[in-house]
Amino acid sequence: MISLILLYLGLSIVLINALTWTLKRFRLHETKFQHGLTVNLAPVRYLINLTYKINSKIPFVDKPSTTISEIRVHPIKSFPALKVQSWKVTEFGLDCDRMYMLSKWDKEHNKWLMVSLREYPSLSQVELRLEDDMFVVGFQNKDYFSVPRTVTDEYFKAMTSAPSTADLWKVEFEAFALDKLDLKPFLEAVGLPLDLQLVFAPFGKLVITNSPKNLTTRPGFVPGSHEQYRVTKFQDYFPVLLISQSDIDDLNQRLVKGFGPDFQTSSTHFRPNILIEGPKRPFDTDDWYRFTVNGREWIVASKCPRCVIPNIDFEKGKVHSKHPVSRTLAKFRRIDVGNPFQSYFGVNAVQIQHGYTISVGDKVQLLERRLNQYGDLS
DSSP: OHHHHHHHHHHHHHHHHHHHHHHHHTTTTSOHHHHTOOSOOHHHHHHHHHHHHHHHTSTTSSOOEEEEEEEEEOSEETSOOEEESEEEEETTEETTTTOEEEEEEETTTTEEEEOOTTTOGGGGGEEEEEETTEEEEEETTEEEEEEESSOOHHHHHHHOOSOEEEEETTEEEEEEEOTTSOOHHHHHHHTOOTTOEEEEOSSOEEEOTTSOSOGGGSTTOOOOSSSSSEEESSSSSSSEEEEEHHHHHHHHHHHHHHHOTTOOOOHHHHOOSEEEOOOSSTTGGGGEEEEEETTEEEEEEEEEEOOSGGGEETTTTEEOTTOHHHHHHHHHOOOOTTOTTSOEEEEEEEESSOSEEEETTOEEEEEEEOOOOOOOOO
16 A cells, blocks of 8 residues: 555656646746746746655755856956855855945945946956955056955055945945045056045845845854845845856857857856856756755855846957847846846855855755746845
8 A cells, every 4th residue: 555655656746747847848937028928827837846845855856966167256346256266155155255346436326336347348357366365456467456355454444434335236235435545547547437436345235135034044044244134245136146067058059050159158258156067957057946065055046137248258358249148148048037028147046054165176966946036136
């Protein structure tokens, strides 16, 4: 009798997985915009998520593993990355990631606004290195300024004045301009407005959207400066961006077909923190939810909407006039009901624990899937 029940249970799991695979194979769980349908797709997504929840309880079922192939840290937002072999995970994400932001002052609203590669693609040609615990910034083989990896009280008091407000994608938080730091020679060399300032945020901002309402309910949660939520600095919002090499490879094949062999992209153009070697199936991470890096748990908050930055030719510091990456992604990556007019590439992740180190070669193990839905930041 027990064996018969187990047989029926096993067959049921196989059937529901087969149905889910079929629905996903024909992308019937995605947006009405994608398919031109007027029917409600919510029941389809509910069935798929139910299947994922069942599979998460069964060892070895739909739990691919891969490894970290690259780790990148961007100490100054929109500046080049440091490519590292090992790096510490803090409550803000990867240590020092986006801890500074080049900003312009909005006189009308009295706040600092982001300056990015979207406006000034010449920033892609800036040089950055870590030397004696200082991030040294140069351009065309000439060093212009440096900022510390660890901001001491002495440095903070010497370089900043009164606190002000920074606005990042309509999320506001406290920030301090390093107004004693002379950036003008650098700004002039790169061709940027001379009134820009480098801004630092000691306390960062709460990451609430698409995160569990209370992270303390997660097993193994390690609190930081805030009890319930993770915090970030000048990351767009979430702590870490993860992409897969198989996604890059798939996109490059499409770029070659659409624009010829001269149009290729790389992980650098998407500015991730973590690049993983697999899984073999492109865009498998779209519906990742819980995963571990060497046994430390993370959750995926949402797929990442993409802007024009991947169209920048980093060698020339200019945007491709044909916008090949954006045009290609728009054909097959408008897949999220949260905003069906956006193209998505990579996933945003939130760490449950912090205070440990990740390294190239670390194992990344999927624990559970979920159909992630993009949400407006708050």
